[in-house]
Amino acid sequence: xxxxxxxxxxxxxxxxxxxxxxxxxxxxxxxxxxxxxxxxxxxxxxxxxxxxxxxxxxxxxxxxxxxxxxxxxxxxxxxxxxxxxxxxxxxxxxxxxxxxxxxxxxxxxxxxxxxxxxxxxxxxxxxxxxxxxxxxxxxxxxxxxxxxxxxxxxxxxxxxxxxxxxxxxxxxxxxxxxxxxx
Numbered sequence: 001x002x003x004x005x006x007x008x009x010x011x012x013x014x015x016x017x018x019x020x021x022x023x024x025x026x027x028x029x030x031x032x033x034x035x036x037x038x039x040x041x042x043x044x045x046x047x048x049x050x051x052x053x054x055x056x057x058x059x060x061x062x063x064x065x066x067x068x069x070x071x072x073x074x075x076x077x078x079x080x081x082x083x084x085x086x087x088x089x090x091x092x093x094x095x096x097x098x099x100x101x102x103x104x105x106x107x108x109x110x111x112x113x114x115x116x117x118x119x120x121x122x123x124x125x126x127x128x129x130x131x132x133x134x135x136x137x138x139x140x141x142x143x144x145x146x147x148x149x150x151x152x153x154x155x156x157x158x159x160x161x162x163x164x165x166x167x168x169x170x171x172x173x174x175x176x177x178x179x180x181x182x
Contacts (some may be wrong), residue, residue, distance in 0.1 A: 024118050028181040029065040037062030037082040079104050123176040
């Protein structure tokens with residue numbers, strides 16, 4: 001009987017800790033450079049070519065999150081990348097302990113985040129739809145066979161070329177840190 005009571009108490013504590021962590025994610029989050037990016041975007045001259053991506057200025061990307069989490073741990077909301085419209089809608093979002101994953105539409109980007117503390121969330125990686133998740137943007141799957149003579153594979157064969165999956169030889173993606181908007 002005593003063991004059963006302890007098990008029930010432990011189960012309730014675990015469930016309440018999970019719900020507490022999920023409710024802490026609900027709200028507005030942003031990178032530290034959002035205020036400056038919004039000001040720059042407001043004062044920027046109009047884009048000269050259609051589809052221009054103003055407001056980013058080559059610095060770290062300014063992003064705002066508006067998140068809701070239901071009792072089951074399903075995440076919904078929006079992601080706004082300053083200077084990169086449209087606003088993205090979160091689909092298929094989940095939180096398991098401190099790991100957060102969602103897919104945004106219309107671009108189909110998978111976001112992987114970690115809740116560092118109650119006021120900090122870190123984006124640890126994004127997988128862009130249609131670009132694959134492997135280095136060089138090659139779609140996952142078996143690697144192409146090397147030529148029998150041992151030479152390097154020919155260009156355009158789908159072999160990984162480096163660049164950390166982002167292209168342009170920029171190296172691995174740096175974490176992006178979000179703080180709760182107060």
